Amino acid sequence: TAWADMRRAFVSAAVREVRDSLRVINPKLVLSAAVWPIWRNIPTWPTYSRGYDDYFQDPRAWAREGTLDVAAPMTYPASSTSTSYVVKSRECDPLDWVCLLVDHKNAIEGGAGRHVYIGVGAIKGKDETLLQIQKGREKGTTGFSVYSFSQVDAFAGWSILGDGPFRYPATIPVMSWK
Secondary structure (H helix, E strand, O other): OHHHHHHHHHHHHHHHHHHHHHHHHOOOOOOEEEEOOOOOOOOOOOOOOOHHHHOOOOHHHHHHOOOOOEEEEOOOOOEOOOOOOEOOOOEOOOOEHHHHHHHHHHHHHHHHOOEEEEEEEHHHOHHHHHHHHHHHHHOOOOEEEEEOHHHHHHOOHHHHHHHOOOOOOOOOOOOOOO
16 A cells, blocks of 8 residues: 555665665675564465565565665574475465575575575574574575574573584675675
């Protein structure tokens, strides 16, 4: 609707203002945004909250226009153990972590050349956290955003992550547009 488009335009204008302020301070500063996990519903899904329609976020447009450097989808409630992910039909369960990862990765990295640091749901415990990191690497994700500090503490996860999937220093992804 026109009302929703206007509200989305206001949110986008605010994001651009932040970007412009960062550029004045230091053009090399990176603008990232934690974005809603579901951009828009796939027609076969039941109605879920959507970043685009319900929160007026449009990280895909922000990435395309060069406003946003990194999108960090908050995919914490989703599970990597779902088996519903099917690439060709673009049909999957909205709580399928791999589906959400690929959706954001295709649109933002593939479509706009910006980075996605996918949300890892430590709120689901150690095994799911490790599985999401493994699946993210299998899908070639650029980075991870682990949520939350207290949940990683709850399963003594810092040493598990430090001795396991993050035992080697990360290579900082190149941002050729910076």
